[in-house]
Amino acid sequence: MNLDFDKWVALISVGFPFAAFLWEFAVVGRKRLGYRVQMDTLAADATQSPYAGVLRDMQQDGHHLKDPSFVLLRIENAGTAPIEEGDYLTPDSDPCGIRVTFRERQVAALVVTELSQDELRDAFIRDNQAVPGFGHDNHLPERQGVIRLPKVKLPVRAEYKVLVVLERWPDDQSREPFPKPVFRGAVGGRRRWFDPVLRFFRFKVARTESHVFASRPAWFGIVLLAMAVMVQAGLTLFVRDEPAPLDCVGGTLHLGGSTAFAPAVKAAADEYVKLCAAKGAHIPVDGGTFQGSGNGVAALEKTGDDAGISGEEGLRDHIAFTDGPTEGNHPQILPRPIAYTLFTLVVNEDAKVRNLSLQQVRDIYARKITNWSEVGGADLPVHLVDRYRNSGTRNALEKRVLKGRPVPEADVNDCSALDRNKPGVCEADSTDNLLDRTAAIPGALGYSEVSSVTSGRLVKLRIDDMPPTLDGVENGTYPYWQTEYAYTYGEPPADSIAAAFLRYLTDQGGKDVLRQYGNRPCSETKYPLVCRPT
Incomplete structure (x- = not known):
């Protein structure tokens, strides 16, 4: 079968919506753990007011925090199915589901806030104690602070927020802006028949990423589809055989x-x-x-x-x-x-x-x-x-x-x-x-x-x-x-x-x-x- 250019464009226009639909809803869209960094600011940036002295004077263990900063994270179920504890792609022996690394900063405190459902509270605190997998660490050799978030069971559209207070390492004299937080964590039902295929092509199942609407592969498909539609329209309107x-x-x-x-x-x-x-x-x-x-x-x-x-x-x-x-x-x-x-x-x-x-x-x-x-x-x-x-x-x-x-x-x-x-x-x-x-x-x-x-x-x-x-x-x-x-x-x-x-x-x-x-x-x-x- 011989196909000219405009017929190839037509086939792509039909094929990509179908492929994007399968990828978005059958492969990654069903189980998708999303995050958003809603705030990452220095306390000094917020102290342009004469009433903000408390922010400047925050202390921990008797010393003032050096260049204190605040980060507000939003973790959400952005997929079409509930996320179970077993969906997190970390070893079963590891109670932590998500790790967030702050380079050039150490963690002073963190608190979970704005739970979309009260039932989520037990995923972080039980008997006034932090559950395993929830907490923070500071690693001096790497000069980075890490917060650990547990494997939270999230119904569809459920979310929670984490407020993190950080400071610059005491011996760091730099005034450079801090690097962006680095997220590690993913979900995706490891018992699906096509997961070995995805791992063979080095695809991470529903990798944790900052997005609101669609994953990066889906965005690529959508953009390519739009380009194909525009090319086909241009051929129809302006190019005639x-x-x-x-x-x-x-x-x-x-x-x-x-x-x-x-x-x-x-x-x-x-x-x-x-x-x-x-x-x-x-x-x-x-x-x-x-x-x-x-x-x-x-x-x-x-x-x-x-x-x-x-x-x-x-x-x-x-x-x-x-x-x-x-x-x-x-x-x-x-x-x-x-x-x-x-x-x-x-x-x-x-x-x-x-x-x-x-x-x-x-x-x-x-x-x-x-x-x-x-x-x-x-x-x-x-x-x-x-x-x-x-x-x-x-x-x-x-x-x-x-x-x-x-x-x-x-x-x-x-x-x-x-x-x-x-x-x-x-x-x-x-x-x-x-x-x-x-x-x-x-x-x-x-x-x-x-x-x-x-x-x-x-x-x-x-x-x-x-x-x-x-x-x-x-x-x-x-x-x-x-x-x-x-x-x-x-x-x-x-x-x-x-x-x-x-x-x-x-x-x-x-x-x-x-x-x-x-x-x-x-x-x-x-x-x-x-x-x-x-």
Whole structure:
């Protein structure tokens, strides 16, 4: 039998009231010994009145009580059946049914008061003598006082109260509040057939506890039941089993291309998969999915060529994303502008630079400026961390910031081999690796899509006092941006998952995801097919 989530909630909603009823009334509720600490206060707390001198002057055996305190305890039958003497879970040879320990205090006196029934009096005093099991002890090594209450036969709803007078140990100079009393004692009819089972699971039968209405297990069941009812109500009111939208297409879609645009595309892919789960949509994305704009286009072309695609119909399940239009001759692949995205120069915080002029940026990449002190920063050599040649982020930097001039070639094969005392150039294979190396090398300068910069050791550089913002791009004051393109091998069929995902990115909910990552969807520009700032 297959059960969905709301059916499981319904079963829990029915099962827990039944289980809670059995637990509360058949297991622990039948025999339940309860207590309440109705008062636990220092005599000094009550002597704010000029008429309370007697409380301050209480004595025992000729000495004044030190920090006297009063505790009023209420012991009650909170179950649904009478409590007999044989129900107390202490050895038959022990006449004491309940022990209450007062840490850091010794007992000076106690008295039983407010009996709910006169017949209870004989349970404590007989022939003017305390019955066995009723009294108190003070244990000096443990620094605690203990009162003993006998195995009192309590009819249903019967109760009695015990007033205890205590004092601080004479040699105790502390003024800290006293710990709460600790109760030990339980009842529960040891002759029931399921008691061995309860003891096996270490359940104490009707453990003495402070409560008015129900035991802790029952409270847990009641709270869980209430939560189940609320969840089921929420499912009924707000969640409906709706089919996937008509425009959803199932199948597996393979992505690739730009590492800078990857976070936004991955987030949009996750949302598409959730939206179209009923159609079996699957878009696998892992650490090797996005390998750069150039590599993505090359992989797309190879896949289409190997598949022998010809004619008007293209690949149904592959898309590559690039930062800007791809270079070279690629007659089989078709571009679609998706959004224009924002890039930023990032510098290691040790360089002590937050703003550069556009000319200073160009001079740095022309290696005319090789130390940050030349632009008002720290005395550190400039280390350029670049992307590989087929990177769309690098191409955007060269085209829009450096006026078409290429970035300098790498001096070393690995950025870790840079001489930290001399200016140098190295390359990284992805946006994440570039950012990691820039954050690790003092004086390093790199570049990235804006939303990918999360390290606290990296500073997003202003260019001519302008921060990297879409507003700056659109009013023409910030130069580092690029249009993101989606490439397909031929025209994907309208009923393919590739076409459906592109529609989702450009005309549906995918636009909201792209916007969250700092991109401007092309559909929101004046000329969507061109997709440029206006």
